[in-house]
Amino acid sequence: MDKSIGSRFFSAANHTFLVLLGVMMMYPLWREISLSFSSKEEALRGGLFLWPKHFTLDAYRSILKSDYIWTAYGNSLFITIVGTVLALFFTSCTAYPLAKRTLPFKKVFVSFVLFTMIFSGGLIPTYLVMKELHLINSLWAVIVLHLVSAFNVIIMMNFIRTLPEELEESAMMDGANPIRIFFVIILPLCKPVLATLALWIAVGLWNNFFHSFIYLNDKSLMTLPVLLRLIIAGQKEADQLGEAIETSSESVIAATIVISLLPILSVYPFLQKYFIKGTLLGSVKA
Amino acid sequence: MSATDSTFAAKPQKPLVRRHPMLKEWNKHKYYFVLLFPGLLYFLLIHYWPMYGITIAFKDFKLMEGITGSNWVGLKWFKILFAAPDFWTALSNTIIISFYKLVFNFPAPILLALLLNEVYHSGFKRIIQTVVYFPHFLSWVILGGILISLFSTDSGLLKLLGLSISPLMDPGKFRALLVLSELWKEVGWGTIIYLAAIAGINPDLYDAGKIDGASRLQLIRYITLPSIASTIVVLLILRTGHILHVGFDQIFILYNPLVYSVSDVLDTYVYRVGITMGRYSFATAAGLFQSVVGLILLLFTNRVAKRLGEEGLW
Incomplete structure (x- = not known):
């Protein structure tokens, strides 16, 4: 290792910079957490909130009383869990045959899937098709739109190869058909890539705002991001929400934000590990 | 080889012999097709059907008549679109914001990856990575909520930064906020691919460099950077192809009437005229313009990359 003065100076400057960067990036989140544990009055008065002021759980108590939060939490959980399981199933079913070198017209099928990565129908035609499929105002709309993506198919395909x-x-010799082989032999071997995709899809679904915002217009179908946006968007829209509004002060908004990032926070150690693997898998050319 | 195949092989009847290779292929692969079918059907329904739906950009779409039933009107919607001042505002905002993001947010992860790579203490490195990756996993709704609260007049931050009004309300600063907040969300995550590329560099190169008396900056400049150049080019291509897709969520969450003039982009424009106003054909024309130009950009940059001797995307 290089121990010259220049090198040491470089290291010191580099470490200082990285620490400052980390602090700057974490501060907004930290402030939000502090805010959520502060009293309504203190939160309204504002400030830098390096620590909760007048520590209280009032904000959490008041949002947990709201039915909207529970409905939205339930909807988000439903979309995330059901959506992830189905997406894994259909993605792997699609990827396995495409990983077979001998499959007739394989190139045609792969191109058929890949083309959707560089061109799409766009918002309005997709919206109209969803309408034709009677998926407007159905939680299934969000699940369906995240079911199979070309990107995930390619990653899975590359892994199976x-x-x-x-x-x-050898299983074929024993008379097993490919479907059986797929479920009994291939899928269990795919655990690492399935774990990566699962986290990937789950985070995408949990965080998804756009699709639930476009396709779900009923209050009973709100997902957490949509509800959160409504609360953030301010008093005017929140007025129609009734219950949520009286309490939607700074600290309540902060508590809602903290509650919706809890699931992400709790799986973050896994996320980091598997997402990195996945991102690197994805960067391998198809 | 399965039992069915050998039965066919044993019967040398003429018509059968001619169909034989196809049938054999089918029998051999029918289960694979069974597995593949739902996926293909999905892409057909959810991706290719909307592509067919693009035709409504050239039609006078009526909900009652559907995509097929509506009348053709040629380029009518495109003429209206290109005459609409709102569209040009959205287009130029898209390009300007994308350009700023490209200039500032594309090189940032490269720089950060180089700096992270120079940290020898693996524990410290891991802590920094854990911190800078985190915002990537949060949605724009959450990050937007945090930013709005952070930049509210009484948070104390504005005074600290010497600002008189929140950048969320200031047309002169709103775009900078968009660029910086995206930097916050993605800079850490963006380092991953570069860090992987750096990890793949042959350590002998560094040893040779050190023997030649190169300083750390020189090692970065003459060994690390050239070694990850092709990764940089490929990612730059991907990025350029998406220049017209600046992202709906971020802008939609953060913007407000005070800053519409500098932040209404194609994504929000298509949403507003299409979904809110129900002008389906018109909005589809705008969306088609966006995806066709995007596709052309992607094909073009890919060619450029190949000319430069890099690998390109395909």
Whole structure:
């Protein structure tokens, strides 16, 4: 290791910069958490909130009393859980045959899937198709739109290709058909890539604002991001919400934000590990 | 080889022999097709049907008549679109915001990756990584909510930054806020691919450099950077292809009437005229313009990359 003065100076400057960057990036989040544990009056008065002022759980108490939060939480959970399971199932079913080198017209099918990555119908035609499919104002709209993505299929396909073919051949000898082989032999071997995709899809669904905002117009169908946006967007719209509004002070908004990032926070250690793997898998050319 | 195949092989009847290779292929692969079918059907319904739906950009779309039933009107909507001042505002805002993001937010992760790579203490490095990756996992609704609260007049931050009004309300500063807030969300995450590329560099190169008396900055300049150049180019291509897609969520969450003039972009424009006003054909024309130009940009930049001797995307 280089121990010259120049090198040491570089290291010191570099470490200082990175620490400052980290602090700056975390401060807004930290402030929000402090705010959520502060009393309504203190939160309204404002300030830098390096620590909660007049520590209280009032904000949490008041939002947990609101039915809207529970409905939205339930909807978001439903979309995330059901959506992730189905997406994994259909993505792997699509990827497995495409990973077979001998499949007739394989190139055509792969191009058919890949083309959707560089061109799409766009918002309005998709909206009209969803309407034709009677998916407007249905939680399934969000699930369906996240079901199979070309990107995920490619990642899964690339992974399956790395598995040794002898495994399948010996099972084939024993008379198992490919569907059985897929479920009994291939899928269990895909656990690492499935874990990556699962977290990936789940975070995407949990955070999804656009689709639930466009396709779900009923209050009983609101997801957490949509509700949160409504609360943030301010008093005017929140007025129609009744219950949520009287309490939607700074600290209540902060508490809502903290509550909706809790699930992400709790799986973050896994996220970091598997997302990195996935991102690197994805950067391998199809 | 399955039992069915050998049965066919054993019967040398003429018509069968001619269909034989196809049938054999089918029998061999029918289960794969069974697995593949739902996926293909999905792409057909959810991706290709809307692509067909683009035709309404050339039609006078009526909800009652549907996509197929509506009358053709040629380029009518495009003429109206290109005459609409709002559209040009949205287009130029899109390009300006994208350009700022490209100039500032594209190089930032490269720089950060280089700096992270120079940290020898792995524990410290991991802590910094954990911190800077985190905002990537939060939605714009959450980040937007945090920013709005942070920049509210009484947060104390404005005074600290020497601002008289919140950048959320200031047309002169709103775009800077968009660029910086995206930097906050994505800069850490953006380092991952570069860090992986850096990790793949042959350590012998550094040893050789050190023997030649190169300083750390020189090692970065002459070994690390050239080694990750192709990664940079590929990512730049991807980025350029998306220049007209500046992102709906971020702007929609953060903007307000005071800053519409500098922040209404194509994504929000298409949403507003299409979904809010129900002008389906018109909005589809705007959306088609956006995706066609995007596609052309992507194809073009890919060619440029190949000319430069880089690998390109395909």
